[in-house]
Each structure stands twice: as structure tokens, then as C-alpha cells.
Amino acid sequence: MPDPLIEAQHVEKYYAQEGQSRIQVIAPTDLAVYPDEILAVLGPSGSGKSTLLRMLTGLSTPSAGQVFWHGQPVVGPCENVSIVFQSFALFPWLTVLENVEAPLKARGVSADEREKRGMKILDTVGLAGFETAYPKELSGGMKQRVGFARALVVEPEVLFMDEPFSALDVLTAENLRSELLDLWSDRKLPTRAVFIVTHNIEEAVLLADRIVVLGKNPGVIRTDFRVELPRPRDRKNPVFEQIVDHVYKVLTRPDAVPVLETVASSGTTATPAATPKYQMLPHARPGGVTGLVEILYDGIQAGNNGREDIYRLADELAFEIDEILPIVEAAALLGLLKVSEGDVEITPLGITFIDSGIVERKEIFRKAALENATLIRQITRSLEKKANHKLSDEFFHDILDEHFTEDETVLQLQTAIVWGRFAELFDHDSKGKFFFIPEDDDEASQSVDRDENDAAVDSGVTAGPRS
Amino acid sequence: MTGRELPSPLLHKRSWSFLIDATVFGALLAFLYAMVAVGRYWFGAAVPAADISRSPSALPLYAFYSLVRMAAAYLLSMVFAVGYGYVATYSKRWQTVMLAVLDILQSIPVLSFLPGVMLAMVALFPTRQMGVEFGSIILIFTGQVWNMAFSFYASLQAVPRELREASRIYKFSRLQTFLQLELPYGAIGLVWNSMVSVAGGWFFLMACEMFVLGNRDFRLPGLGSFLQSAASAGDTPAILWGLAAMIAVIVAIDQLIWRPAIAWSDKFKFEQVESKEAGGSAVLNLLRGSPLLSRLRQSVLTPLSERIYLRSSRHPATQPDLPDAARAPLSHWRVVTGYAIPALLLALIACGVAAAFQTLRSITSTELVLTVQSAGATFLRVAVSLIIASAWAIPAGVAIGFHPKLAKIAQPLAQIAASVPATALFPVILLGLISMGGGLGTGSILLMLLGTQWYILFNVIAGAIAIPSDLKEVADVFHFGAMQRWRIVILPGIYPYLITGLVTASGGAWNASIVAEYFHFKGKVLSTFGLGAQISSATDSGNFALLLLSTMVMATFVVTVNRLLWRPLYRLGETRFRLG
Structure with missing residues (x-):
């Protein structure tokens, strides 16, 4: 197995409370992102999948444990990673091109070079001709294309995506997903790995080489398995359906033993919060x-x-x-x-x-x-x-x-x-x-x-x- | 697709470009000349008590001087507001203290800053006019800066989390984050609060340009002092001239600065979809169409900003993580900010408190009782003025908000009316009151009303417009009576807006009491029993102990009322009566 690009060792997140037991959001977790894979993280709400993403990117510091980037401990935002956000997170007062150029500006790239690279990436994501438009003039799908362009323009080693398609309508999401897959399969993406957080099971099975399913309260890896289906994947394929079904089973049996154990924790484990689990009332009316x-x-x-x-x-x-x-x-x-x-x-x-x-x-x-x-x-x-x-x-x-x-x-x-x-x-x-x-x-x-x-x-x- | 249309400035370009350029060029030239003139005046010998002419021919120069003061005070406020909001956001240690300080400073009326500011400035530049001018500018500044600081701070707090994360993950330097995220996000709030602040500045201009401090007389040439001298002398034609000049200046500023600023700030609206109507501004279009300005931008501004960005990208200061920053070990700098500065500040505060008590020792118990009683009197006046203002502004505002046709006519009129400084109207109203035989006791309520009723009116209009039409339709369908309609639909609908308006109006009324309860008129002093009058007269007579006491009492009153009355009401509005 190649060396991981980013690796989390025993990372956990909890909120300490005065004089009380702490609240565990994510139990000690090991997770590594390897080159040449699309890794999808699935989980119900409250399983801390976005928190995990933020810890891996260095945006959020783990309460315990450590994230490594090429073996180096991560302090502050990682070098050379990008995030595509659920809400797009575009700057409404900047034009499409200015939005895409902003990360390059932060790296001190000259104006000419910025424009060249910006226009090229806009062309790749199908936004040529829109460079002077403002985000609010674009549809949701177009906005997320800008989000992709901005993420890709810095040629990130790992592309992180936080539910990138969930704010879009079904057709737009489908379209954008398949374009992304095409770029990935044709090796047109300047990235070595993709990490996507989603709550859509089909999306995960369509995209991912590897799927990690999280459980909640506290967040913990329930299963971590590879998807060996050839691309393009067909939803009607029985194997596809089988995998989707499998994920559903994992998700609907919260008390069952995880199907696949993760790497056994070695020696130095921090003990997860020792509070007896209090029954959580499901939020349904x-x-x-x-x-x-x-x-x-x-x-x-x-x-x-x-x-x-x-x-x-x-x-x-x-x-x-x-x-x-x-x-x-x-x-x-x-x-x-x-x-x-x-x-x-x-x-x-x-x-x-x-x-x-x-x-x-x-x-x-x-x-x-x-x-x-x-x-x-x-x-x-x-x-x-x-x-x-x-x-x-x-x-x-x-x-x-x-x-x-x-x-x-x-x-x-x-x-x-x-x-x-x-x-x-x-x-x-x-x-x-x-x-x-x-x-x-x-x-x-x-x-x-x-x-x-x-x-x-x-x-x-x-x-x-x-x- | 809107983005495809030819922007209107481009259409103007060919035929108008020369004229526009000539105008812009002329404006730049005039600006340079003005700078030189102001410089000569400021660095000239100090004339703390200039002779104020009452001739209309003096008005252009006076208007210019007042404008320069207002502009300087405004720029100062802007820099201070942005700096204060920024530091308060990023320094977790200071945040609470800074906000509390802001809360208290906001409740202190302009005149209470007067002696300290004036004496310090005059001592700093004893031989130059600059000292007196700076004093006046800082006084105006103290009247307009606080709400701007609050606004910018609130904007920074409200920056969406994902935008912050985006700027962190893409390694924006602090400067880039500030210029591309924080400042644009706060722009709209800053522009609107700037308008309110500058209007407040006009309100207190008379007080800031001409005052007596103990045995020293301060008179700065300007519109405010012109109006006040005219009022003191009872010179009605001069009052009218002065009023006309002031209104002209205000209308010009509205057209030349605020309209373009609002139209420009529209692009900072944080919205995902384009709104239907964006207010346009002819001036803004002209400026955008000026080839001279765009060339200036291309050849000077762009390369400059490129260089700054390049430099800042070489020192990628790691941005602090706003919510849960990991506690870093104490560096030298942290030791300084963490222990030394607070210790120093505490020592200073202790000295200040000791000195204040020293000063207050000369206060007699009768004075103390009197101060509290006068605070009560002013409190009643504020309350009555709020009630009167609500009584007409709520129905009027709802009517305007519910009827778009009426709004089209009424709103611009109201805006002009609101931008006329109430203090400028005081003399006229006083003349009327005196001829009717009324005193300042009730008259001051009317004067407070003049300044504060607009806050209520505008907020109620905004609230009435925001009530969803289906709620109104429900009321129609079920034939709600007038009572029911008001109780169930209208009042709850406008509630949060109404509270905002009332809070602003109440603060404004307290502040206005210092000019409303005490007035130099026809060589005499007209005053009535109240805390505002007490502050004004203490300033006049240089009784610093009494000034300090009354200021403390007023600040305590305002902050207490805010905490005990407005804040709970506001919270109720946020939770219970929020629509959507």
C-alpha cells in the first residue's frame, strides 16, 4: 500500500465541561487518505462527518490525537488542499474570475499568470464566458462549478468536498457528479485524491473507490470497505444495489457490531468518554x-x-x-x-x-x-x-x-x-x-x-x- | 441574462466622456485647493473665539468649514469603528471589556466629552487653530462613532462560517481576508450606519462649534455657530438663511455621496439570488463611466494593490481560528497583552476612579438629590416624547408600509424631513413657543421629538412592508375587526422593527436633552429643569464635578434602561415575533 497523503491517528473531538464528564462528538478514530482514490464518508446527521473533514484539512484542531500530512504533523490549515463547500462559500462581491483568482492571489501569483490559470480552469469546468458575472447571477449548479474551479485552480493534492451536491436539485447534481467523474477518470483533475462527505448513499457508491460509514453519538467508524465496481457504474447493476443495501443495513442497525473493524487501536489510546449512553430521542414528529x-x-x-x-x-x-x-x-x-x-x-x-x-x-x-x-x-x-x-x-x-x-x-x-x-x-x-x-x-x-x-x-x- | 447586457455606463461613454472627465478633474482641483486652504487655516494662529458673522455672504465659507469638520470627524469615526470592531472580534481576551466600554460610551452625551477633549486639544496645540479644530472634530466624532463600531463588530460576528473556512483553507493573508471578506461583508451595515451617524453629527453641530467652557469662550466659524449666533441674537432672517444653507448642504450630500454609496454597496449584499430592484444612482454611473478615473485605477491603484498582495502573501500569517482556538503557549507578546497591559489599564482605571471621587467630593448632598430629580424629569420627558412619537408614527408608518402608492410619495418626503437637523429648527420653534407663551419645559419634549420620531417611523415602515401578504389576506378573509387586525397581525408583525426604532429613539432623546433643555436665545439662557440642562449648564460654568456627576447619572440611567427594558423586549422579538 502506498504512503497515505493525509493520515489521522486517534483523532477525537469532545467538548469539555466544567466539573462534568465531557461530551464526545467523535470517538478516537484512525483514517487515512491514500493517493489515487475517491474516499466517501457517509453517516447520519450528528455523526461528525463534517467535523472529521475539518480535522483532516487542519481547519479544526482535534481534541486529542494528531493529523499527519505526508508524515508531518498538521498545525493550522493543511498545505495544498481545497474544499468544495455545501453552501458554495463564494464571495458575492467578487466576479466569477476574481473568486477563482483569490486563492492564487493569496499565494502571490502574478496578475497575468492568475488570469491565465483562472481562465483555463473555468474552461475545464464549463464556465468559459462567465468570468465577469457575479455569483448571484448564476444558478446553483453554475455556482458550484465556480466552487470547483476555485478549489481546483490551486492544483490541490487532496480535494475535499463537504456535501457538494446536496444544495442542488437532483438533475443538476447528477450532471455535475458525472462531469466530475469524467474529469477524474480522464486524469484531468490536478488532484491525487478526493475526499467527499455525503449523506446520499447512492452518490457514495457511484463515486467512491472506498466508503467509510460513520455511526453517531459519538461519531465512530462503523465500516470501511473498498468498492471494486468498474466505472461508469450502473445503478441497476445487482452488485451496485447490493452495496447500497449493505450500507443501509449498517446505517439502520446502530447497535450492531460494526461489520468491518477498523485498525485495532494500539497501546496509547485515549479512553472514550465513559458516560453510559443516554437514549437519544429521534427527531421525528x-x-x-x-x-x-x-x-x-x-x-x-x-x-x-x-x-x-x-x-x-x-x-x-x-x-x-x-x-x-x-x-x-x-x-x-x-x-x-x-x-x-x-x-x-x-x-x-x-x-x-x-x-x-x-x-x-x-x-x-x-x-x-x-x-x-x-x-x-x-x-x-x-x-x-x-x-x-x-x-x-x-x-x-x-x-x-x-x-x-x-x-x-x-x-x-x-x-x-x-x-x-x-x-x-x-x-x-x-x-x-x-x-x-x-x-x-x-x-x-x-x-x-x-x-x-x-x-x-x-x-x-x-x-x-x-x- | 443580466450579465450579458451592455452596462449603462458604456452607453454614456462616447458622448459624455469629455464632460465627465472635465468635471472629475475640476473636482480633484477644487479638492486640492480646499486642502491647502484648510491647511493654512489650521496652521494659522489660534482664534478660539472668532467673531461669527451673521451675513449670508459668510455662509459659503462657513458651510465649507463645517463640511471639513464633519468629513474629518466621519473619516476618523470610520477608521476607529473598523479598527475597534476588528480588534474586538479577534481578541478573545478583550472582547467583553471592549463591548461593555462601547455600551457605556454610547450612552454618554456629546457635551460630557467636551471639557476633557477641548482642554486636551488646546493644550496640545496652544498656538495653532488646529487645537480648537481638532477638539471640535473629536466632539463630532464622539457623537457618531459608536453605532458604526457596533455595526462593524456585528457584521464580523455574522460572517458565514464557510466563507471564513474558505479563506483559511486557501491561505488568505490577514490583509486579504480583511479586504476580500470582512470589509465587504460589513460594507452595507457601515454605509447605513454612516448615514445615521452623519445625521447625528448635523444634529449636534451647533453644540460642537460654539460653546462656553467655564470662563473660556469657544466659537469656530461654521454653519452651527452661524445658526447659534443668529438664534442668540434673535435674528430671524439670518436663522432662515442658515437653515437654507444647511438643508442645501444636506441634500447635496445625500445626492452626491449617500445615494451613490448605497447604490455601490448593493454589490456587497450577501444574497444568493439577485434582487429585483437595486436603487440606481446617476452620479455613480457617471463616475463609473469616467475614463480618467478608470485610467487612474488601472495605472495606480491596481499595481499598488498587486504589490501589497504580493508582499502580504510572502508572510502568510496564519489566521487565528475564530471559534475554538487551541490555547498556544504564552509567547512574549502574549505575556505583554495577557498580563502587562491589563495590569497597566487597571492601574490607570484605579487612578481615574480615585481622581473622579476626588472631584466628586465637592458635590453637596443637595446637588446629588437635585441631579437624581432632574434625571427623573428628563426620563419623563424622554418617555412622553417616545409615546407621542409612537402615537403618530406607528399608524402613519403602517399606512405607508401597507400602501405602496402612498409609500412612493411619502417616503422621499419623510427622508428629506428627517435629514433636516432638528437643532437648526429649534430657534424657529422656540420663537413660536415663546410667542404662544409656552415654556421650555414642555417645549423641550417637542424638540426631542423632532430628532427622534423618524427612527420610529422608518423602522415601522420597514416592518409593515415585511409583513407577508398572506397574513394580511388571512385578516381580510376572516373579516378581522380593526382591533383584532392590530393585535394579531400588525403589532406582532412590526414588533422587532418597532423595538429597534424605540431603542434608537430613546438613546437619541436622552442625547438630545442636552440641547433641548438648555438654549442660548436672544442673549439669554432658556432652560428647564432636567439632566440635559444640568449637563449643559455645568459645561457652561465649568463646574466639572457636577458635569461628571450628571454624566455618570445619565450613563447609568441609559445603560440600566437598555439592560432592564429594551434588551428583554428585543430578545422577545427575536424569539417570539420573528417572521420566517
Whole structure:
């Protein structure tokens, strides 16, 4: 095996807290980028894939461990790497050419040489003729072409891409992806390796020579395998489908042992946070859960026993995994469906759930949530113990703070509020910032006061943080 | 495709290029001459108390002097604001302190800086006019710099993370990051705040150009002093002449500087899609079309910037990582900034506090009680002026915001009205008040109102425009009554804007109290009971102890009201009443 270009040894990221156990975002991880490969990193949101990218590029310093660039320890941004950003990160006040020339300017390249190289790379990415346009005059796909041109103009050794296609529509993304692949296959790219972070499984299998799948809470490498399919790759190819299915299986079984162990950690390991894992409430709203179970239920009529392949289901519904996984997890947590081998199957409880009316559904949801969702149970029990059935947000913040980052704590509570309201277990006052059990003199004493954030969780499919 | 169209300056080019060049050339020549004239005046012998002519023929020169002062103060403010915002952003250690200092300085009225600044400057250049001029310039500066500094700091905080990462990964030097990322990102905020600041500068021009400090009389030739002498003498024609000159200058600046600046800053808008209408400016188009300027740019500016970039790229100072920088071991420099400077500053602060208490010892308990009472009086006036301003500005602003046709007519009018400095109108209004037999006690409320109601009006218009039309349609469909419409749609919709307007207006009103409650008029001093009057009269009589005390009380009042009232309300707006 050739020497790695960039290598991370036992890098981890955590946030230390005063007097408390630290919050682990990424567990000690080894990962190396080798020449002549496209490496795709996949993972659900919250698995720290973007953080990993930033540590490898030197933008972010690992909390422990070390990144090496050609064997040299990395301090500050790496020499000679580029990043293509999800949001393009173009300077709106510079023209297309000026944007592309900016990195050359930083390297002290003369004006003539800058223009020559800038125009050449614009030609390569298909933007000739647009050099004097401003980014806001371009479509999303065109903007990302500028992003590619800017990244390539410095002839980076490793090209990093942080979900480069996810802000684009499906067709544009497909087009740009295949052009990128052509350039790579024809050796027209001035780079030796490509590192792409994505949450789109098909994209990873289409592009990558090697796929790394991360698990979350904390981020950890679940599997790391090579894709030996010849290019151009065909989505209909059974091997292709098999690989996609495999990745789905890894992603949907968060508690299973990783399929492929990474390099065994040697001697000097820093111990990962020794906190017992606190159950994470999946960020799905009850409506989404009901919808998913209903689809499976309808499948019984269609004669498939209420069993579906998650990958196919997501595809049919035009969901990204990031969007469908929390819903699947929530439904599984509540016992409405079972997950096995990348498939989901409706349970008898799920069938009863769908067969019932709204009041009984709430009853089922309530029981299931109390039984299975730690946070919901904790909030309800704590409120019941208080004489006035009221507890401040802070109380629950303190409990969750020990296990989650600050953002995640907020999201956990937001999701809990939505679940609690649906189950009519408890309600939340956003003005006074406290949880309470509504006086139920009447069935109709539903939530009175909903705040903006709750509404956002309620209306969006997921509220998971984009990593 | 917009990018393909022939830009309009190119169309002008052939027929107009000579005229444009001649104009630009003339302007440059005039500018050079002005520099020389100002230099001669500044380096001339000090005339702290010039005789102020009340003849209209003196106005052009006076207007010129005032303009130079305003321009110098503005440039100073710009440099200071950008520097302060930059340092506050990058120095984690100083950030909190610097922001708190800014908060307090902002609440101190211009006149309270007067004695210190003036005496220091005159002591620095005892024989040259420069000393007095610098003093006046710094006074104007203290009235306009703080909001600009806040704006730039806030812009730097809001730079999108990925843009920062891009400039780090591509190894931009600090200079390149500043020029290509930070300054452009802050440009729009700076331009808008510049307009507000300069308007504030005009407001206090009279106070900054002519004042008594104990037994010393300071009179600088300028529009402000012209107006004040005219007012003191009760010379109505002179007041009107002065007013006309000031309005002319303000309108000219608006057309020649702010309109082009706004049109130009449009390219710094951080947006991914092109907005429909971008305000144009004929002057900007002319400047862009000038071959002389473009040649100047090509042969001087571009090579110069190339050289600077080349040099800065040779010393690629590693940029600091903004959010979680790894703590580097203490270098020598860090020891200096980390321990020595804070120790020194603390020592200085201790000295200052001791000296201040020394000064304050001469304050009698009656004076103390009086100061607190007068603060209460001014507080009431500020509150009443805010209520009156809201009472007319909220309905008017909503009406203008809801009816685009009305907005087309009303907005430019309001802008002109707002840009007329209220202080310039004071004499006229005072004349009216006195002839009606009213005193300054209620009159000062009217004067405060003149300066501050616009902040509320403009913010409410902006808020009303921002209310989505589907919300209005909901109100129509369900036949909301007037009450319901206001409570459910309009007030929550404009809430954050209204609060912003009220905060600015309240700060402005406190500051305005020093000119509104105390007035030299027809050789007499008109004043009323209030903290502003107390500050003004303490300055006049050179009673530094009382000045210090009243300043402290005012700063405490303003900061406390900000913390206890406005900030919670503002936060409520951010979280609860935010649309979209």
C-alpha cells in the first residue's frame, strides 16, 4: 500500500465541561487518505462527518490525537488542499474570475499568470464566458462549478468536498457528479485524491473507490470497505444495489457490531468518554411516524406483509436517509415497526395503531412513549412528583447537558415537547420556560401556547442538526 | 441574462466622456485647493473665539468649514469603528471589556466629552487653530462613532462560517481576508450606519462649534455657530438663511455621496439570488463611466494593490481560528497583552476612579438629590416624547408600509424631513413657543421629538412592508375587526422593527436633552429643569464635578434602561415575533 497523503491517528473531538464528564462528538478514530482514490464518508446527521473533514484539512484542531500530512504533523490549515463547500462559500462581491483568482492571489501569483490559470480552469469546468458575472447571477449548479474551479485552480493534492451536491436539485447534481467523474477518470483533475462527505448513499457508491460509514453519538467508524465496481457504474447493476443495501443495513442497525473493524487501536489510546449512553430521542414528529406506519400498513393490502426495504422506501418517497432514518428510529423505538437487515416491518402494535381512531392512537402512543422513550418517561415522572406539576426547562437541561451538546440538548427537549403534547402527557410554556401537566378538567385542554421552535419541529420532517 | 447586457455606463461613454472627465478633474482641483486652504487655516494662529458673522455672504465659507469638520470627524469615526470592531472580534481576551466600554460610551452625551477633549486639544496645540479644530472634530466624532463600531463588530460576528473556512483553507493573508471578506461583508451595515451617524453629527453641530467652557469662550466659524449666533441674537432672517444653507448642504450630500454609496454597496449584499430592484444612482454611473478615473485605477491603484498582495502573501500569517482556538503557549507578546497591559489599564482605571471621587467630593448632598430629580424629569420627558412619537408614527408608518402608492410619495418626503437637523429648527420653534407663551419645559419634549420620531417611523415602515401578504389576506378573509387586525397581525408583525426604532429613539432623546433643555436665545439662557440642562449648564460654568456627576447619572440611567427594558423586549422579538 502506498504512503497515505493525509493520515489521522486517534483523532477525537469532545467538548469539555466544567466539573462534568465531557461530551464526545467523535470517538478516537484512525483514517487515512491514500493517493489515487475517491474516499466517501457517509453517516447520519450528528455523526461528525463534517467535523472529521475539518480535522483532516487542519481547519479544526482535534481534541486529542494528531493529523499527519505526508508524515508531518498538521498545525493550522493543511498545505495544498481545497474544499468544495455545501453552501458554495463564494464571495458575492467578487466576479466569477476574481473568486477563482483569490486563492492564487493569496499565494502571490502574478496578475497575468492568475488570469491565465483562472481562465483555463473555468474552461475545464464549463464556465468559459462567465468570468465577469457575479455569483448571484448564476444558478446553483453554475455556482458550484465556480466552487470547483476555485478549489481546483490551486492544483490541490487532496480535494475535499463537504456535501457538494446536496444544495442542488437532483438533475443538476447528477450532471455535475458525472462531469466530475469524467474529469477524474480522464486524469484531468490536478488532484491525487478526493475526499467527499455525503449523506446520499447512492452518490457514495457511484463515486467512491472506498466508503467509510460513520455511526453517531459519538461519531465512530462503523465500516470501511473498498468498492471494486468498474466505472461508469450502473445503478441497476445487482452488485451496485447490493452495496447500497449493505450500507443501509449498517446505517439502520446502530447497535450492531460494526461489520468491518477498523485498525485495532494500539497501546496509547485515549479512553472514550465513559458516560453510559443516554437514549437519544429521534427527531421525528408523531405525524411523520404515523405516516410511515400507515404506508407499511397499506403494503399489507398490496400483499407484501407490511415489509419494505428502507432504501426502496426512501427512494419512492424521495427522502434522503437523513430524513427517513429518524422517523424509522422513532417508530421502532415505539414498537410500531421492526427493523431487520435494512428492511422495516410493521408490528401487530403498529397494525392496531393504524386501525384505531385518533383518541386510541394517542393512548397507544402515550403508553409506548412512556415505556420506551427514556426522556419522555423522565419528564412525565418528574412532573408527576411535583405538587404543582411544574418544572423549569433548566432542570431538564441539566439532566441532558451531561450527555449531549448544547444544541442537541435543545433539540432533544423540543422533540420531547412535541411528543409530550401529542401524547397529552405534558405541555410546555415557552414564555415562562417550564414544563407542566395541564389541568385536565376537560379533554379539550390541549396545548395552549406553542412557541415558534416547537412549531418548527412540528412542521418540518426532521429537526436534526445538519452536520 | 443580466450579465450579458451592455452596462449603462458604456452607453454614456462616447458622448459624455469629455464632460465627465472635465468635471472629475475640476473636482480633484477644487479638492486640492480646499486642502491647502484648510491647511493654512489650521496652521494659522489660534482664534478660539472668532467673531461669527451673521451675513449670508459668510455662509459659503462657513458651510465649507463645517463640511471639513464633519468629513474629518466621519473619516476618523470610520477608521476607529473598523479598527475597534476588528480588534474586538479577534481578541478573545478583550472582547467583553471592549463591548461593555462601547455600551457605556454610547450612552454618554456629546457635551460630557467636551471639557476633557477641548482642554486636551488646546493644550496640545496652544498656538495653532488646529487645537480648537481638532477638539471640535473629536466632539463630532464622539457623537457618531459608536453605532458604526457596533455595526462593524456585528457584521464580523455574522460572517458565514464557510466563507471564513474558505479563506483559511486557501491561505488568505490577514490583509486579504480583511479586504476580500470582512470589509465587504460589513460594507452595507457601515454605509447605513454612516448615514445615521452623519445625521447625528448635523444634529449636534451647533453644540460642537460654539460653546462656553467655564470662563473660556469657544466659537469656530461654521454653519452651527452661524445658526447659534443668529438664534442668540434673535435674528430671524439670518436663522432662515442658515437653515437654507444647511438643508442645501444636506441634500447635496445625500445626492452626491449617500445615494451613490448605497447604490455601490448593493454589490456587497450577501444574497444568493439577485434582487429585483437595486436603487440606481446617476452620479455613480457617471463616475463609473469616467475614463480618467478608470485610467487612474488601472495605472495606480491596481499595481499598488498587486504589490501589497504580493508582499502580504510572502508572510502568510496564519489566521487565528475564530471559534475554538487551541490555547498556544504564552509567547512574549502574549505575556505583554495577557498580563502587562491589563495590569497597566487597571492601574490607570484605579487612578481615574480615585481622581473622579476626588472631584466628586465637592458635590453637596443637595446637588446629588437635585441631579437624581432632574434625571427623573428628563426620563419623563424622554418617555412622553417616545409615546407621542409612537402615537403618530406607528399608524402613519403602517399606512405607508401597507400602501405602496402612498409609500412612493411619502417616503422621499419623510427622508428629506428627517435629514433636516432638528437643532437648526429649534430657534424657529422656540420663537413660536415663546410667542404662544409656552415654556421650555414642555417645549423641550417637542424638540426631542423632532430628532427622534423618524427612527420610529422608518423602522415601522420597514416592518409593515415585511409583513407577508398572506397574513394580511388571512385578516381580510376572516373579516378581522380593526382591533383584532392590530393585535394579531400588525403589532406582532412590526414588533422587532418597532423595538429597534424605540431603542434608537430613546438613546437619541436622552442625547438630545442636552440641547433641548438648555438654549442660548436672544442673549439669554432658556432652560428647564432636567439632566440635559444640568449637563449643559455645568459645561457652561465649568463646574466639572457636577458635569461628571450628571454624566455618570445619565450613563447609568441609559445603560440600566437598555439592560432592564429594551434588551428583554428585543430578545422577545427575536424569539417570539420573528417572521420566517
